[in-house]
Amino acid sequence: MIILLFIVGFSFRGTEDDVIVAVQKHGPPNEIPMLKNSPELKQTMKGSTYADSIIQKEKELIQQEENQKIVYLTFDDGPSSDANQLLDVLDHYRAKATFFMLAPQIKAHPEVVKRMVKTGYAVGLHGVTHDAHQFYHSKKSPLHEMQEDQKVLEKITGVKSTLIRTPYGSVPYMLDSYRKEIESYGFQLWDWDIDSDDWKSNSKAFVYRVINEIKLMESVGKHPVILMHDRGPTIKYLPILLNWLNKNHFVTKNLEESMDAYSFKCNDRCHPFGS
Ligand SMILES: [Zn+2]
Incomplete structure (x- = not known):
């Protein structure tokens, strides 16, 4: 002074x-x-x-x-029985990631979910059944599945997450009325910018697909949300992607509740399941 x-x-x-x-x-x-x-x-x-x-x-x-080059890694459908390995890989590269998880999987592997929270990953919800017919049955059904998933996650970790991703993405079955309903309960609906299609094969092809799309998005200044899955083959080849991100000075970040959630817009493409 x-x-x-x-x-x-x-x-x-x-x-x-x-x-x-x-x-x-x-x-x-x-x-x-x-x-x-x-x-x-x-x-x-x-x-x-x-x-x-x-x-x-x-x-x-x-x-x-x-100017930061940011990407958001997201992993759906877990936690799988390989989720600890997935965290080992992410930890090794000091990467951040967001997990959209199913209630039965959380119940089956509670310890790894606790580890996610403890290590500072973002935890989100993916519902209960992962069955399009049941999940998108009515305006209330997505809400009820997410509320149940939310309770299961909170009981195990103490975290009441509002981050959600609906099975198979929000288009075409998440009608505008369904979105309004679930958002009125404070849930934040996330889709993605880059679909890795990692589930389509057990090869490393998805890594190069993702890298190409990241380059395209980076060239127009976008910070992509990347969809991947918590599964063995993805975990096996993930180091190639993380290595590339590090070398090219990308920063990985968690999706946060303070962010504006990005979801696909219906634009006349949405319709009830089965119609
Ligand atoms: Zn899924």
């Missing part, structure tokens, strides 16, 4: 950086009433050195954030 008084109040000769250093150490001068009317400070503010520097620094921080 004394240093700040000295610098700002009596003999301001420093550069903008000096001010920033002083402010970082001691807080902004307008927190100190006796300094508010200091003629020297007024002069400094008039010259805009202090205020402009702070705004400039803030702009730079926002810019840095915007």
